[in-house]
Amino acid sequence: MACWLFKTEPQEFSIDQLAASSSGPARWDGIRNYQARNYLRDKVAVGDSVLIYHSGCKIPGIAGSATVVRSGYPDPAQFDPKSPWFDPAANPASPRWFAVDICFDRKFSRLLPARNLKRVPELNDMVLFRQGRLSVQPVSEKERSFILQLADATHLHSDDKV
DNA sequence: GCCAACGTTGGC
DNA sequence: GCCAACGTTGGC
Numbered sequence: 515m516a517c518w519l520f521k522t523e524p525q526e527f528s529i530d531q532l533a534a535s536s537s538g539p540a541r542w543d544g545i546r547n548y549q550a551r552n553y554l555r556d557k558v559a560v561g562d563s564v565l566i567y568h569s570g571c572k573i574p575g576i577a578g579s580a581t582v583v584r585s586g587y588p589d590p591a592q593f594d595p596k597s598p599w600f601d602p603a604a605n606p607a608s609p610r611w612f613a614v615d616i617c618f619d620r621k622f623s624r625l626l627p628a629r630n631l632k633r634v635p636e637l638n639d640m641v642l643f644r645q646g647r648l649s650v651q652p653v654s655e656k657e658r659s660f661i662l663q664l665a666d667a668t669h670l671h672s673d674d675k676v
Numbered sequence: 677g678c679c680a681a682c683g684t685t686g687g688c
Numbered sequence: 689g690c691c692a693a694c695g696t697t698g699g700c
Binding site: 571 | 685686
């Protein structure tokens, strides 16, 4: 099982909105970056876990997790002229953009702010900090378990507040 | 194929 | 709102 980090602007789609749709899966669509597209199309698999990252907001950070329930399929929005993600060059015969479906897993009891995570040596190599502007990115197993540990840590030392 | 101009992402 | 980093576009 692989792990991924998906970025979203919470004012557009937040962990709370994902939680509210827990009765059914949510489509992760509108990804218009080729590197991210390649992950969605070729790598993201059913059962993979996803860390939900809030970006472009007051406190950017990891807000919770989800599970992939449907692997890559053509993003319908690329063919919809009314959609903000419409791509006039997209061709149904060879779709350009892909989506996956995810199901809400949990919202962390506290947000894990990126600026704190950045200082954690174990997380220095995260793609999140190595490469900007990538909205779908792989997370190593070590990074994943470390992050979940942080999310569940109940007693933190004052000099250790991540 | 190069590269300048431009657009977008995303932290601050 | 600023700006750095990076991706995309388009002329040549």
